[in-house]
Structures are given as C-alpha cells and as structure tokens.
Amino acid sequence: MQSYDYLIVGGGMVADAAARGIREIDDNATIGILSADVDEPYTRPALSKKLWTDPDFTWDQVPLGTAEDTRADIRLKAVVTEIDRDGRTVLVGDGERVGYRRLLLATGSRPHEVDAPDSDRVLFFRSAEDYRRLRELATEARRIVVVGGGYIGAELAAGLVQNDVEVDLVFPSQTLGDGTFPPQLADRYEGLFRDAGVRLIAGRRVDEVVAGESDADGPDAVLDVVLDDGSRLRGDAVVLGLGVSPVTDLAEQAGLTVDDGVVVDESLATSDDAIWAAGDIASYPDRLLGRTRVEHVDNAQEMGRAAGRSMAGSGEAYRHTPYFYSQVFGVRWEAVGTLDPDLDTLVVEVGDDEAGARTVVYYRDESGAPVGVLLWNVAGATDAARLVLAEAPTDEAEQRGRIS
Numbered sequence: 001m002q003s004y005d006y007l008i009v010g011g012g013m014v015a016d017a018a019a020r021g022i023r024e025i026d027d028n029a030t031i032g033i034l035s036a037d038v039d040e041p042y043t044r045p046a047l048s049k050k051l052w053t054d055p056d057f058t059w060d061q062v063p064l065g066t067a068e069d070t071r072a073d074i075r076l077k078a079v080v081t082e083i084d085r086d087g088r089t090v091l092v093g094d095g096e097r098v099g100y101r102r103l104l105l106a107t108g109s110r111p112h113e114v115d116a117p118d119s120d121r122v123l124f125f126r127s128a129e130d131y132r133r134l135r136e137l138a139t140e141a142r143r144i145v146v147v148g149g150g151y152i153g154a155e156l157a158a159g160l161v162q163n164d165v166e167v168d169l170v171f172p173s174q175t176l177g178d179g180t181f182p183p184q185l186a187d188r189y190e191g192l193f194r195d196a197g198v199r200l201i202a203g204r205r206v207d208e209v210v211a212g213e214s215d216a217d218g219p220d221a222v223l224d225v226v227l228d229d230g231s232r233l234r235g236d237a238v239v240l241g242l243g244v245s246p247v248t249d250l251a252e253q254a255g256l257t258v259d260d261g262v263v264v265d266e267s268l269a270t271s272d273d274a275i276w277a278a279g280d281i282a283s284y285p286d287r288l289l290g291r292t293r294v295e296h297v298d299n300a301q302e303m304g305r306a307a308g309r310s311m312a313g314s315g316e317a318y319r320h321t322p323y324f325y326s327q328v329f330g331v332r333w334e335a336v337g338t339l340d341p342d343l344d345t346l347v348v349e350v351g352d353d354e355a356g357a358r359t360v361v362y363y364r365d366e367s368g369a370p371v372g373v374l375l376w377n378v379a380g381a382t383d384a385a386r387l388v389l390a391e392a393p394t395d396e397a398e399q400r401g402r403i404s
Contacts, residue, residue, distance in 0.1 A: 001089070003099030004032035004073070006311055009080045009090060009250065010106030011035020013044055013297060014279035014304035018104055019070035021308025029312075031072040032100075034092065036079045039128045041066045045297050047131040048152055048241075049327055052159025062128065083254040085272055102311045105251055105262060105270075105277040106304065109244035109295060114147075116209035121223060121237040125152055126244070134239060138165050141236035145225045147206050149176050151326050152241030154193070158328040161198050168233050169193065170201045170225065182345045182361060185376060192329045204228060209238050244295065246281040259283060261293040266317035268307045278307035288321045288389045289337060296324035321389070323382040331356065336385040337372035338363055346396060350378060350404050360403045368394035378403065 006022050006029060008015045015033050022031055035041075042062045050057040067074050075092075082091035089097045111124040121137060123130050137144065138160055146157040149171025157169040173179055176190040194200060205228040212222035212234055225233040248258050257263040257271040261283035268276045268284060280295045282303065299322035306318040325334040346362040356377060363372035369392035373385035384403050393399055 001097050001099055002032070003030075003089075003101075005029035005101045006031045006104070006308075007090065007098060007100035007102070008033045008072075008104045008106055010104075010108055010279070011037045011039075011041055011074065011076070012106065012108050012279065013041060013064070013300040014106035014108070014307070015104075016041035016064045016066040016070075017301045017304025018106065018278065018308035018311070019066055019072045021305035022312045023070050023308075024305075025309055025312035025314055031070060032098065033066070033072050033074045034078040034080055034090070034098065035074060035076050037127060037129075038076055039063070040074055040076065042128050043297075044128075044300075047128060048125070048155035048159060051131065052156075053162055080250060083250055083275075085254055085275070088274060101274070103275045104307055104311060105275065105281060106279050106307075107247040107250060107281055109246050109280040111240070111244050112242040114206055114208055114240065114242070116238070116240075117211055117223070119211075119223070121221075122209055123237070123239045125156060125239050125241050134160075134237075137237040138163050142166060143168065143235045144237045144239060145170065145223075145233050145235035146239050146241070147171075147225065148241035148243070149173060149179075150241060150243060153239075155326060155328060156239055156241060157193065157198050158196065161193075161196050162329075166199075167197075168199045168201055168225075168235065170204055170206060170227070170233065172203065172205050174203050176200060176202070178341065180339050180341065181374070182341050182347055184347060185359065185361065185374075186341075188357075189331075192331060196329060201227075201233065204231075206240070209240075244280070246293065246295075248281055251277065251281070267310045267315075268303065268318055269310065276307045276311055278303045284318060286321055287319055288386065294322050294324070296322060298322040298324065321386050323385070331377060332379075333377070334375045334382055334385075335373065336382060337370070337389050339372050339374055343371070344368070346399055348400050348403075353377065362388070362399050368396070370399065373403070375403070 041064045079093040080090045089099045111126045116122045143166040145168045147170045161167045175186045178186040207226045212224040251262045262277040279300045283293045302320040323336045344364045348360045351358045359376040361374040362370040
C-alpha cells in the first residue's frame with residue numbers, strides 16, 4: 001500500500017498552496033495529491049477572466065507547476081470514496097487504499113445543476129476542461145445562452161461577448177448585480193453589459209434545458225432554455241453558472257463535524273487531530289467575520305498555505321481575512337466582509353480614472369458599524385478595508401475619510 005506523510009484529497013489551488021506550505025517547513029517528507037480532475041492544479045480564476053480578455057495571458061500560464069516545485073506525487077482522475085480514520089487510509093474509487101500520517105481535505109465545490117441533455121454543448125462551468133470546451137464552442141456557435149448573474153455567469157457573458165459571440169444572459173434579479181451592489185452601482189454594473197451588446201433577460205430562472213425542435217444534427221443542432229414563465233431562449237450552446245455547494249460527503253461519511261462546511265479550528269484542524277480541511281469546504285473562525293466559509297481564490301491560496309504549514313507543525317493560527325473580486329469590461333471590484341444591499345449602505349465617490357468612477361461602499365449594521373466594504377475601481381485598498389472592519393467606526397464622517 002502506498003502511504004504518504006502528507007496526503008491531500010483534492011487537486012485545486014488549495015492543494016498547490018498546501019504542498020508549498022508543507023515544503024516551507026518540511027523539505028523531506030512525502031506529499032501525495034489525489035485529484036478527481038483531469039488537469040494538475042491550475043489558476044482557476046483565469047478560466048472566466050484573463051483567458052478571455054488578455055491576449056498576453058496564454059494557456060501555458062494556467063498550470064501552477066505543483067509537482068515540479070514541491071515534488072508532490074499527483075494522481076489525476078483519482079476519486080476518493082472513503083476515509084478510514086482508525087487505519088489512516090483513504091479508499092480510491094478503483095479499490096486501492098492509500099495511507100496517510102496527516103490528511104488534508106480540499107475537495108472544493110460542485111456546481112448546481114438543472115435538468116439538461118447529456119451534451120457537450122451544455123456546460124455547468126467549473127473546470128479547465130469546461131473552459132477548453134467553451135473555447136471551442138465560442139468559435140462555432142452563433143449564440144450562447146449564459147445562465148446565472150453571479151461571478152461566473154457574469155464574467156463568462158462578458159468574456160464571450162468580447163470574443164464576438166452573441167450572448168443572452170439569464171438571471172433572477174431585476175437588475176444585474178442588485179444582490180451585491182446598492183442600486184446606483186447595480187445600474188452602473190448592468191450598463192456595462194448592455195453597452196457591450198449582451199442581451200439581458202432579467203427576473204427569470206431556468207426550469208430546464210431541452211433539445212430544440214430542429215432538423216439539424218450534431219454541431220448544427222440547437223438547444224432551448226425553458227424559463228420559469230414557460231418562455232424559451234434558443235442557443236447553439238448553453239453555459240450555466242448557478243453557484244456551487246461544498247463537497248463535504250467524505251467528511252460526513254467519516255464522522256467529522258460538518259455544519260455548513262467542515263468545521264475546523266483556528267489551525268484548520270478538524271475534529272480528528274490527524275485531518276485538516278481548507279478552501280471552499282472549511283468553516284473556520286475568522287477574526288473579523290466570525291465563523292464563516294469562503295469560496296474565493298484569495299482564501300484558497302492563503303488558507304491552503306496555512307493548512308500545509310499547520311500540518312507540518314507550524315503551530316500558527318490562520319489569521320487572514322480573505323477578499324474576493326471580479327473583473328468585467330475593464331472594471332475591477334474587490335470586497336471584504338458582507339455585501340448585502342439590504343443593509344444600510346454608505347456610498348462614497350472617491351474620484352475618477354481611465355476605468356471610470358472610483359467608489360467605496362460601506363455595508364453597515366444597525367449600530368452603523370461597517371460589516372462589509374466594497375472597492376469599485378479602487379486598487380490596493382483591501383488592507384485598509386480590513387482595518388475598517390476591525391475598528392468598526394460608526395461615525396459617518398470618519399467612514400467617508402477612511403479610504404481614498
């Protein structure tokens with residue numbers, strides 16, 4: 001039986017960062033990575049951002065070089081189906097057992113789905129394999145229907161229309177982004193898409209995707225997206241970004257504590273002192289936000305590194321409060337904390353530059369203290385945003401002057 005000093009289940013950015021964190025402390029131990037993916041660890045945000053919009057950013061910049069840099073043994077298409085905590089082994093789908101001294105669960109998230117044909121022209125977008133297929137479709141398809149107004153759906157709609165594809169974007173809210181931004185910014189955000197030529201279908205959800213009524217076969221066939229009011233949108237392909245759920249099945253089956261994610265302590269250890277969890281699946285105690293779970297790249301990188309170091313005996317607590325971001329049509333926004341436009345918001349215009357108006361939004365609780373900060377076209381201010389949340393000033397004049 002193959003056994004490793006450090007075994008990582010999951011092959012994403014958390015696994016890469018964890019292997020690097022281990023090597024910062026333990027240069028000689030064996031590291032194994034069991035990944036269900038078909039690609040070695042890669043920079044996931046590029047799949048819906050830079051690969052579509054930056055001609056200087058090419059596919060060879062996507063892989064992270066994990067095996068070469070950390071000497072980790074990476075096995076692809078390796079689906080782990082069981083953890084034996086007593087025997088300190090995991091069961092890989094083909095029946096093989098792999099041993100560990102210390103185990104990291106970094107299983108990430110799975111995309112939400114709706115009923116749809118089993119077709120390579122229907123993508124529940126998540127992986128590099130999905131990106132490669134969508135690239136092919138973007139050169140063949142006249143019109144692609146994108147479903148979902150969150151990060152993935154909006155970014156893909158922007159990327160596709162900038163690559164000369166006709167795009168329909170379906171989303172459930174009345175204004176694109178109104179579940180994140182206050183009204184004036186949501187209007188501005190939606191305008192970016194409308195001005196670029198994206199056809200917006202607001203206030204609608206998708207019931208199912210079906211084969212369209214057509215005499216054509218193969219690449220000339222069409223798909224119909226059936227909306228919740230019975231109407232249909234026709235496209236040559238459909239890409240869905242409907243959000244994700246953390247993959248906690250293994251942890252639950254193993255009897256670890258799970259509550260909206262795998263519950264970990266400040267060192268990212270689970271209820272089993274030989275098992276850690278990090279990334280999308282980890283519910284951890286954040287020093288500013290309280291217990292939370294974060295599904296963004298900054299957390300994957302920072303928490304992955306911290307988990308690796310913790311497994312290797314660093315004795316350090318994870319103290320990083322992650323930020324999250326998106327970028328469309330040259331506008332980049334970043335945020336820390338809770339973005340809920342139903343909260344009281346203070347919108348502060350701090351200037352203009354080539355990318356347009358620069359804006360800071362404070363999302364405030366009943367006492368007037370900020371619980372979230374949005375930075376619209378304001379670069380290099382995430383540390384200042386964290387400080388605002390840590391100090392939680394309630395005076396509006398002070399808030400206005402904190403970030404400029």
